[in-house]
Every structure is written in C-alpha cells, then in structure tokens.
Amino acid sequence: MRTLVSPARLRTPRGKTVYWTVFSLVLLGFTAAFLFPLYWAVTGAMKSAPELARAPSPIVPEVWHPESYAQAWQEMDLARYFLNTVVVAGGAWLFQLAVDVPAAYALSKLRPVLGNAIMGLMLATLMLPASALLVPTYLTIVDVPLVHANLINSPAAIWLPAAANAFNIYLLKRFFDQIPGELLEAATIDGAGPVRILVRIVLPISRPVLAVVSIFAIVGAWKDFIWPLLVFPDPGAQTLSVALQRMEPDMPLNLVLAGLVLAGLPMVGIFLVFQRQILAGLTAGSVKG
Template identity: 40%
Template sequence: MRLDTALGLEDRRGPLAIIVKTVLYGGMVIVFTGPLVGLLVSAFGETLDPTGFSIVPDGFTLKNFFRAGEMGVYGYLLNSFVVVGFGLLLQMLVSVFAAYSLARKKFRGMTIVLLIMLATMMLPEEVIIIPLSVVLADVPPFHLDLIGSYAGMILPVGAWGFSILVMTEFMKEVPVELEEAAHIDGAGELRTFFTIILPLCRPALGVIGVFGFTMIWDQYLLPLIVATESSQWTLPIALRSLRADEESGIGVLLAASLLALLPSIIAFLIFQRQFMRGLTSGAIKG
C-alpha cells in the first residue's frame, strides 16, 4: 500500500525532488524543535542574554536550577504534581463510569446530558470562572468553602466532557456479545466491566490520559482563584510571577519553564503506545 503525502512529494524523484524534500522537512524540524532545543540549552547555559534566544550551547551550569529552588519553584512543581495526580485519577474514573452509562444504559434525558457536556466544552474558561469561584466558596448542599485548598483545584477538573465523549464513543464499539458471554459464564456487571470492557478500552484511556494530563497541568485561572497564599501556587502561576520579578532573572524563568514542559513530554511517552492506538482506532472507525 502506497502512502502519499499531502504535497504529493512521494511521486517526485530525482536530485531536485530530494533537495526540495530536504529543505521542507528540515524546515519543519527547525520550526517544531528549535524552540524546545533553545529552551533546553538556555536553561543550562552560563551566560544569558534576555534579548536573545540561542540554540548554541555557551557553557554548562546548574545554577539556574539551584536559584529556582531558592525561589520556591520546586514547591510549586510539587503542588502541580499533587493537583494533576489526583485530578487526572478522578477525571479518568469519572470518565470511564460515565461513558459506560452513556454507552450501555438507556435512560430518559440521555440526549440532554450529552448536549450539556458538549455545551461545557464550547464555553471558554473565562466565562465560567467567576460562577465557579462563587460555587467553590460555598459548595452546595454542604456549604463547604474549598477556596485555599487542594480540593478546590482538583474537584472542578474531575469531570471533563471531552474525556467522557471519547470513552463513550469507544465503548459503543465494544461488541455487546462479549458482555453477554461473560454474563452467561456467571460474571457480574462490575466484573465484566473491569475484566472485559476496560481492558479493551486501553487505547482510549491513553488518549484521555494524555489530553487530561495536559489540560490539568496547564490550568491557570482555576489555581489562581483558589490559591489564597503563594505557597499554594501551581507552576503556571509561578511562571507568571517569575516573569514579572526582575530579581529572579531570565535563567530562573527558563529553568522553571523547562520543568513545566518536561512532565507533559514524560506523560506522552508513558501513554504513547495507547495514545497512538487510540487515534488510529478512531481514524479507522471514522
């Protein structure tokens, strides 16, 4: 099976075609990887020019990271890990159970539920942040004040319409006959869910894991309204503070930026196989 590129370059042969391909592909590599390489080099660089951004190493030092520790960056990083760890776990649990209900159960108002989830995905975060802050200050019906707590940053990200919809569409493709066979063998509904359906949904779990991690990790407005002290800040808020702090210097900002970038890359590498299988499965089914 022959795969053609969008530019039709696969059919081109000869020295000129090779030169054009090299220039185009090399330009793409520079555009996409250049900023990342520049960030990596500058974070470990000895001399930094705030007006420039170089990908050429100029010495090697860890003083930027030591200075970042003195500025409390590692504490902010720990806060981000706490929020994203518990938030992603809660989000994936809610997504798989909600998706199972929507994919396998029939109940009144199911269409309305799906429309509400779609509506939440279409609303900008800035629109709902003020009502959300009011709710977090007095959570009904228990009248709990979650402002200034980790729970206030975790609970709002515990349900995400995108993850629920992805899992719902994937679970609909799981043959019902597998469940029926498990029930005939005496397996209960929960056992069937955990031993049959959930293992078959690993590609979808990889997709919602990567996107969910990135969504929670990049949260800015939510931790901003919940945190009442600087010690409760997550890394995205700390980056904004370091950028406005002239005493911290560009080196500390770049080191903190690298620390903020690495977890997303690591999360993608962890879920890479399931993520790619999930995207491929969705493309084939579509």
C-alpha cells in the first residue's frame, strides 16, 4: 500500500532514521502536552503561595512543601466532600446500570414495537447541548411529577436525571447485538425467561462493555460541576467540584491546587487499575459463539 513514504525507502538506513526520529519527536510532544498540566498541578501544590503567584512561576519549586496536601485535607474538610461525591457517583452508577442495561437488552433482543424509533429519539437527545436541558430538568427536580417531591440537596437529584443515558444505552445495545441469537434461543428452549437470560447469560459475557459504561457513569458524576452546583445549595451536601470552587476565594492558591490534585486521584487510580477492561470494552465488536 502506497503512503507518503514508500516501504522501500523506509527499509533504507536513512529512511529508518528519519522515521524513528519523527515518530519519537511526535510521541514525546504529545506525551509532554498531556503530562505537563498534571506535573504543574502536582508540583504547584508543593510551592508556597507567593512563589506560585509569581509571574512567571518557576517550573521546579524552589522550596518543596509536601505538607500542603495534608493541610488542604484538614483545612478544607475534604473527607466530608469526598464522602458526598462517593455517594453521588456510586448512586449514579447503580441507577444507570439498573436502567440502561434492561433498556439496551430490550431494544436489542426483545425487539419491541417502534424500537428503532425509540432508539432514534434517544440518540436525538445527544444532539442537544447540556445547557439547554438545565432549566427543564431543574424544574422537574424541584417538583417531581406525580409525587410532588422536592429533591434539592438530595443525592437523588443527581441519580434520577443520570439514570437514562442515551450514549450508554446505544453502546450496550451495539454489544448485545453481537451476541448470537442461537445462544439465547437455546436458553429459551430450556425454559429460561427474558430476565433469567439477561442475568445468567447476557451479563456474564458483557463484562467488558459493562466496565466501560461503569467508568463513564462514575467519572461523569465525579467531575460534573454545573448540575451539582444548582441542586446542592447547602454547603454540607456539596460534592468536591462544587466545594473546591466555593472555597477557592478564601484559600491560598497552593492549597486549592492540592485539593484539585486529591480530588482527581481516585479517577486516575480507577483508570490505572481497570485500563485493560476499559480498552477491551471499547474495542469489543464480536462475541465468540
């Protein structure tokens, strides 16, 4: 296959040298672009506040202050906000799995009437900007239809709107479509109903895509800012992203950076631990029969 550089030229010593030089420079450039902001945040938290505010601030701290992280944890009461965020993210994850998995399974294998139209309407919601949905969603949360409950300052204000996620339903449906119909038909002949087939057959072989959906749900709830800012006016109920923004004017800049780094560590840890499952789920396109 002909590319910008022919395979014959790439096999020459000069071609190999040029290729690996360009490849290494591009790789180092992209790596630096991604890692430098992280380095700046981690080391910036270990500078003194005057040193961090200096323009330009030194790349390497003149005097290291690692105690800034412990100070930020105590003075900003991050343990409480970590707990609030864990409750919000964990509940959003459970609600999304409870709603999205059965919905995707029904659209993929049970094939209801107008199923394609329903899927199309779900995907159409992805075309709307999130800001356009803030007002109607907020009015719904303030006065939930039928039950007339006010969910302000309640984690349910995050859980319920996050439950039906069109992208996750589409991702799950595409994976379920690859499951051989003969496998489910054999289970039906053995007397298994739709719920038992879902629990005993479909879910065990769908672990890669379930891992991806779980990561999307947890990370989305963990880093969300605008919606928690609206529904958690009580400081004691706020999540990390909202609490850090609220305390920022009254805290030294190095402590704010330390709080931001601590808030991001759980998500980085989740990715490092489950990166194999995440990549497997993103590239899953078929299921062996």
